[in-house]
Amino acid sequence: MIKVCRVDAIEEGAMFLINIDKKEIVIGKHNGRIVAFDAYCPHRYAYLHRGYFKDNNVVCPLHNFEYDLDTGKLVKIDEKYEDQNEEWKRSGDLRLYKTIIKDGYVYLDPFSTDSEFIQQC
Numbered sequence: 469m470i471k472v473c474r475v476d477a478i479e480e481g482a483m484f485l486i487n488i489d490k491k492e493i494v495i496g497k498h499n500g501r502i503v504a505f506d507a508y509c510p511h512r513y514a515y516l517h518r519g520y521f522k523d524n525n526v527v528c529p530l531h532n533f534e535y536d537l538d539t540g541k542l543v544k545i546d547e548k549y550e551d552q553n554e555e556w557k558r559s560g561d562l563r564l565y566k567t568i569i570k571d572g573y574v575y576l577d578p579f580s581t582d583s584e585f586i587q588q589c
């Protein structure tokens with residue numbers, strides 16, 4: 469686990485980039501929960517920290533695809549892209565990272581491969 473920042477340094481709704489061993493990861497806070505995921509959208513690689521949170525999803529700023537923060541799955545495509553072909557709409561899953569809060573700091577496991585979210589105080 470890598471120490472990232474103080475938990476109170478992340479405002480509700482905020483997202484920012486961190487770089488760990490040349491890997492860019494987004495850290496954010498949504499509904500009081502710390503979340504971490506790959507910096508790039510699995511659709512066409514837009515920076516997700518320029519998007520926003522909605523319901524339980526992160527919304528990509530480029531085509532508004534929504535990825536579930538519990539599973540990383542694509543769960544919604546904006547209606548304005550319904551006419552696009554299936555190949556264009558295809559997207560992989562968003563990779564999520566495990567985070568832990570301990571002694572007021574956020575720790576992240578950059579090698580975690582599941583979508584498990586653990587929060588300890």
Ligand code: FES
Pocket residue numbers: 509510511512513514528529530531532533
């Ligand atoms: S690049 Fe993210 S939805 Fe297309």
